[in-house]
Amino acid sequence: MTLLAIFAKALIFFRRVIRRLKMYVLRPAFKRYGKNFIFDPDGQYTFHTIEVGDDVFIGPGAILQASVSGIIIGSKVLFGPSVIIRGGNHNTGEVGQFMFDVKVKRPEDDEFVVIEDDVWVGARATILKGVRVGRGAIIAAGAVVTKDVPPYTIVGGVPARVMKVRFDIETLLDHEAHLYAPNRRLTEAQLREQLGDYV
Numbered sequence: 001m002t003l004l005a006i007f008a009k010a011l012i013f014f015r016r017v018i019r020r021l022k023m024y025v026l027r028p029a030f031k032r033y034g035k036n037f038i039f040d041p042d043g044q045y046t047f048h049t050i051e052v053g054d055d056v057f058i059g060p061g062a063i064l065q066a067s068v069s070g071i072i073i074g075s076k077v078l079f080g081p082s083v084i085i086r087g088g089n090h091n092t093g094e095v096g097q098f099m100f101d102v103k104v105k106r107p108e109d110d111e112f113v114v115i116e117d118d119v120w121v122g123a124r125a126t127i128l129k130g131v132r133v134g135r136g137a138i139i140a141a142g143a144v145v146t147k148d149v150p151p152y153t154i155v156g157g158v159p160a161r162v163m164k165v166r167f168d169i170e171t172l173l174d175h176e177a178h179l180y181a182p183n184r185r186l187t188e189a190q191l192r193e194q195l196g197d198y199v
Contacts, residue, residue, distance in 0.1 A: 034075060046071075049087065053117070059083065068110035069129070077115055080123035080141065087113045087129050116151070118179070134194065135186075136166065136175075150194045151186065165198050 022041035027033055029047035034054035039045075043062035050064055053075030058064070062079060064071055066087025088110040094102045111130035115121070119133050122141035133139065133149040140156030140163070149155050152166045152175075167175060169191055176185040192199065 031070070053077070059123070066110065066113065066129075068105060069112045071113045071115075073115045074117035074119070074135070076118045078120045080121060080125070082124045083121050084124075084126040085113050085115075086126070087111065089129055138166070150196070150198065151191070153195070153198060162198055165195060169195075169199055 019041055023039060026041050026047070027037060027039075030037075030045075030050050030052060031048055032051040034052060034056065036055045037052050038056070039058035040060040040062055043058065043060070044065065045062070046065045046067055049066045049068075049070040050073070051070065052073045055075055056073055056077045056079075058079045059081040061082040063082075063084045063086075065085070069087045071085055071087050088105075090099055091102045091104060091106055091109050092099055093106065094104075109129075113127055113129060114132040115127075116133060116135040116137075118136045119139070120137075121127070121133075121139040122143065124141055125139045125143045125145065127133065127139070127145045131145050131148060133145070134151030134153070136152040137149045138154045139145060139149070139160065140154065142158070143156045143160040144158045145155065145160045147159075149160070150162065150165075152172055153162045154164050154166060155161060156163050166172075169188060172186075172191055173188060186194075
């Protein structure tokens, strides 16, 4: 092994250590976070508006911003690289003013984004204000999510639409029984209501 290769390996190790230390220093800046929360410390976050559950991984290059409302992320959630979540928008409804000059927000300009438990968000996906992503859902890479995602569905495209449901109803009920306490499980009626024509 050449001296240059040894130096490169040492530099890679040093960069990893520094990134891990930065992550530990920045974690308390979040509004709330659970155990085993791993995130890219070089991502862009509005820390004070973001709540994160247990066992969450946010990949490199993330942009999670909600200046007025907030972003709530459940537990057991995975984000691929370069995921964007925007909890707000500009006020574009003022007559006689340039959008750049409008500083007043309307209630509909900023809305919470909720990512429930057991969600996987693929690389470069974008989730916009007011969206709730149901538990067990998968957001395909590059998708732009503009409306609520039913539980246990796979969505993709621009704008994102339901491509399929991960399991049939019986399997979903069995899946829920393995993962959640009885008071937290979705019932068959709830699943059928939320999944509608997709099952």
